[in-house]
Every structure is written in C-alpha cells, then in structure tokens.
Amino acid sequence: MLKKRIIPIQLLIDNRLVKTIEFGKYRDVGNPVSSSKIYNDSDADELIFLNINREERSIEPLLTLIKKVSEVCFMPLSLGGGVKTIDDASRLIQNGADKIVLNSAIYDDLNLIEKIAYKFGNQAVVASVDARMNQSENKYDLYSNCGRDSQPVDLVDHLKLIENQGAGEIIITSIDKDGTMNGYDKELIKIAVENTAIPIIGAGGAGTFDHLKEAFLETDVSALACGSLFNFGDNNPIRAKAFLTNYSIPFKVI
Amino acid sequence: MIAILDCEMGNLQSVFHGIDSMGYDCEILKSNELSDENTHLVIPGVGNYHQVMSSENITDIKKSIHDFANTGKPILGICLGMQLLSDWGEEGGGIDGLGLIGGNVDRMFEDRATRLPHVGWNSVDFLNDHPLFSGLKNNLDFYFVHSYQFIPKNNNSIFASTNHGQDFTSIVAERNIIGVQFHPEKSQSNGLKMLENFCAWDGKC
Numbered sequence: 461m462l463k464k465r466i467i468p469i470q471l472l473i474d475n476r477l478v479k480t481i482e483f484g485k486y487r488d489v490g491n492p493v494s495s496s497k498i499y500n501d502s503d504a505d506e507l508i509f510l511n512i513n514r515e516e517r518s519i520e521p522l523l524t525l526i527k528k529v530s531e532v533c534f535m536p537l538s539l540g541g542g543v544k545t546i547d548d549a550s551r552l553i554q555n556g557a558d559k560i561v562l563n564s565a566i567y568d569d570l571n572l573i574e575k576i577a578y579k580f581g582n583q584a585v586v587a588s589v590d591a592r593m594n595q596s597e598n599k600y601d602l603y604s605n606c607g608r609d610s611q612p613v614d615l616v617d618h619l620k621l622i623e624n625q626g627a628g629e630i631i632i633t634s635i636d637k638d639g640t641m642n643g644y645d646k647e648l649i650k651i652a653v654e655n656t657a658i659p660i661i662g663a664g665g666a667g668t669f670d671h672l673k674e675a676f677l678e679t680d681v682s683a684l685a686c687g688s689l690f691n692f693g694d695n696n697p698i699r700a701k702a703f704l705t706n707y708s709i710p711f712k713v714i
Numbered sequence: 715m716i717a718i719l720d721c722e723m724g725n726l727q728s729v730f731h732g733i734d735s736m737g738y739d740c741e742i743l744k745s746n747e748l749s750d751e752n753t754h755l756v757i758p759g760v761g762n763y764h765q766v767m768s769s770e771n772i773t774d775i776k777k778s779i780h781d782f783a784n785t786g787k788p789i790l791g792i793c794l795g796m797q798l799l800s801d802w803g804e805e806g807g808g809i810d811g812l813g814l815i816g817g818n819v820d821r822m823f824e825d826r827a828t829r830l831p832h833v834g835w836n837s838v839d840f841l842n843d844h845p846l847f848s849g850l851k852n853n854l855d856f857y858f859v860h861s862y863q864f865i866p867k868n869n870n871s872i873f874a875s876t877n878h879g880q881d882f883t884s885i886v887a888e889r890n891i892i893g894v895q896f897h898p899e900k901s902q903s904n905g906l907k908m909l910e911n912f913c914a915w916d917g918k919c
Contacts, residue, residue, distance in 0.1 A: 556727040712835035712855035
C-alpha cells in the first residue's frame with residue numbers, strides 16, 4: 461500500500477532558511493543545508509525548497525543550494541521559486557533536483573508544465589497553487605508571485621488546467637493559514653482532492669500533530685507539507701509519525 | 715569503476731552521490747564512452763520512454779548496452795531505466811525498448827482512489843532471493859514515482875511485487891541484469907544498501 465507522506469517545506473531568502481506568516485513578514489530560522497541533513501536523519505519523506513526572495517527572481521540561489529543538499533540527502537528533493545523556463549528546470553534537475561515546483565510561471569505560460577513533463581516526465585512537475593479565502597464572495601482567490609498578485613482565475617478551473625497539462629502533483633497552500641500554526645484549511649484541500657485525479661499535497665497551517673491527524677483522516681490528501689511545525693519547537697517527522705501511527709495512518713517502514 | 719549512463723535527461727547527481735557515499739568509484743558516461751574498466755553499469759532515469767528510445771543515436775546506445783550485457787557484468791536499471799530493459803513501451807506512443815528482459819511496459823491501473831503517478835513510499839515484497847537483497851528485510855518501503863509498469867514475459871523474472879490498486883512488478887531480473895521500479899538513491903538507508911549490494915555483485919545469481 462502506498463504510504464502517506466510528511467514533507468518539510470523550506471522557504472529561502474538569500475539562501476537562509478526563513479519562515480513567513482500569511483506570506484508576509486518572516487523570521488530567519490537557520491541554514492538550509494544543515495536542516496536538510498537533520499531531516500534526512502529524522503525520517504522525512506521528501507523535502508521541498510522554495511525561494512521566496514521577491515527582489516531576485518532567479519534560480520541561481522537554488523542551484524547553489526541543490527548541489528550541496530543532494531550530496532547529503534538521499535530522498536526526493538523538489539525545488540521552486542523563480543523557475544520560468546524549461547532551461548531553468550533542466551539546470552536544476554541536472555544538479556540534483558527531482559521535481560520542479562511551478563507557481564507564478566503557470567499563469568504566464570501554461571505550456572511550461574507540458575514542456576517540462578515531456579522532457580522529464582509528469583512526475584518531475586509539481587504545480588503549486590496559492591489560495592486565499594475571499595470572505596465577502598465566499599470563494600477562494602488565487603495569487604501568484606508569493607501571494608502578491610491576484611490572478612483572475614477560478615480555483616477549480618485552474619486545478620483542472622494544471623492536471624490536463626500533465627503536472628504530476630499539486631501542492632495547495634492556504635495563504636490565510638501560512639505560518640499561523642492553527643491548522644490546515646481542510647476545505648481547500650478537499651476541493652483539490654475532489655476535482656483532480658493526481659496526488660495532492662496540502663500546505664499551510666500545521667502547528668500540532670493533531671492538525672496533521674485531522675487533515676489525513678478527514679481528507680484524501682496524499683501528503684502534508686509542514687514549515688513552522690518543524691522550524692519551531694522540539695518536533696520532527698519521527699515524532700509526528702509515531703503519533704499518527706496510533707490513528708492507523710500508514711507511513712513508510714525503513 | 716561503476717558507470718552511470720547519461721542519456722542527457724534526469725537527475726544523475728543523486729545516483730552518483732548515492733554510490734559515492736557507499737565508498738565505490740563511479741563516473742557519469744555517455745554510452746560510447748563505456749570501456750573495459752567499467753565493472754558495472756547503472757541505467758538511471760526519470761523521463762519519457764519514447765523520448766529516450768527515439769533519440770537520434772539510439773542504435774549506437776543500444777549496441778553499447780548489449781555489448782556490455784554480453785560480457786556478463788552487472789547492469790542495474792532504475793525506474794525508467796528498468797522499463798527501458800523491456801521489448802516495448804506504451805508511453806509516448808509506443809516504441810521498441812532495449813530488449814534485454816522480455817516484456818512490455820504499459821500504463822498502470824488507475825481509479826479515483828488509486829491516483830497516478832504512483833508517487834511516494836510503498837512496500838516491496840521480495841518473491842525470490844537475489845544478491846541485491848542481501849541484508850535487507852522483506853516488505854520495507856522504497857520511494858516510487860511512475861505511471862507505467864513493466865509486465866515481464868516470464869513470471870520467473872519477477873523478483874518483487876508492490877501493490878498500488880493492483881500488484882505490479884517492482885523488481886525484474888534475468889541473468890546479470892536487474893531492474894528496480896523504485897529509486898534506491900532516493901530511498902534513504904535501505905536504498906543505499908541496495909546500491910551497495912549492486913556494486914558488490916559479480917553478476918551471477
């Protein structure tokens with residue numbers, strides 16, 4: 461049986477690890493290479509790195525990082541933030557990335573998913589979708605460019621478009637929940653799971669192991685991403701899984 | 715010297731670092747650069763079956779790999795590299811493979827609960843003994859990421875199976891050739907152990 465996954469998500473600015481709140485203000489939380497080594501030893505299932513530096517939108521910082529991380533981490537590594545072309549994707553993959561995370565570029569050039577998927581396979585493309593609840597209209601609005609630019613696209617239409625273009629997975633992030641540590645937006649995760657047939661990774665809001673439990677038990681999400689949960693406090697994937705195993709949620713045996 | 719075949723696609727660095735971390739010497743080579751010094755060949759891969767098998771110098775690549783196989787030295791296919799060992803693959807429109815292990819590669823079973831790609835950690839049930847399994851317990855989890863499966867012609871070639879909606883072949887082997895559908899280089903300590911076993915294998919069963 462395929463197991464559920466817990467994926468630490470590491471945000472980067474100038475190659476330092478940071479953590480944001482609602483995509484806004486951030487704190488420096490360490491060195492990404494050291495933290496990746498620790499995640500490799502503490503049973504994480506994969507790692508996601510996102511460069512969220514809004515001033516310098518290039519892949520150069522990610523290239524420097526992936527060369528170092530792929531020497532010490534023997535698990536799947538996804539990278540994104542500033543990937544605009546198939547050449548960017550190729551350079552990251554050749555230097556040790558397994559999957560490319562695309563977000564803003566999808567709104568500008570939808571075919572980018574298809575181009576990368578044709579060259580490297582569908583599994584190499586993870587489409588990232590950032591959504592914020594619009595309370596007055598009771599619907600989710602989509603944002604690109606690290607939550608800065610509103611995109612006039614319907615959430616479900618966008619998810620289906622991504623799937624049809626050949627993305628291998630979707631990571632769906634609630635901007636409202638990011639860094640708040642008060643639980644996942646399970647409704648948002650459900651929308652993504654129910655409207656696509658590819659694996660969904662839920663992100664934004666994990667603060668306790670109970671939040672992971674609720675999201676795994678109440679939705680058919682394939683994986684959950686965590687930032688603050690592991691950045692702050694004495695938590696790690698081993699302890700999270702030890703807790704979740706009590707609720708019959710299946711994890712890898714190694 | 716272990717050779718890692720470079721088909722100009724996919725992440726070769728992780729396989730390189732995986733073998734290197736086990737203390738074996740390895741190099742990333744094009745098929746025409748294989749020499750007598752190469753004791754083992756790894757065909758890694760993520761990508762698209764059709765795109766590899768339709769590359770312009772595929773005839774030369776095929777010949778070099780077959781020449782290597784005929785020496786009896788060990789060959790390991792990983793993920794797409796495993797699928798390429800087959801006679802024919804459906805992905806991307808249908809095309810002949812390397813033809814080293816009889817069988818075809820078809821799309822996997824799929825329904826609402828069984829999502830494709832099959833991505834994540836899943837248990838590998840060893841059905842036969844093989845030198846690559848030395849020191850590894852049965853039913854451990856390895857990291858998979860694929861949507862197509864190898865269907866071997868000969869049932870005796872199935873060395874391990876895994877379930878995703880239905881059982882599929884996760885390890886196929888004949889003679890000095892073995893293919894694994896998962897990524898040992900991404901499967902942490904157990905995966906590295908399997909790579910180490912491959913590097914120590916003399917190609918005999």
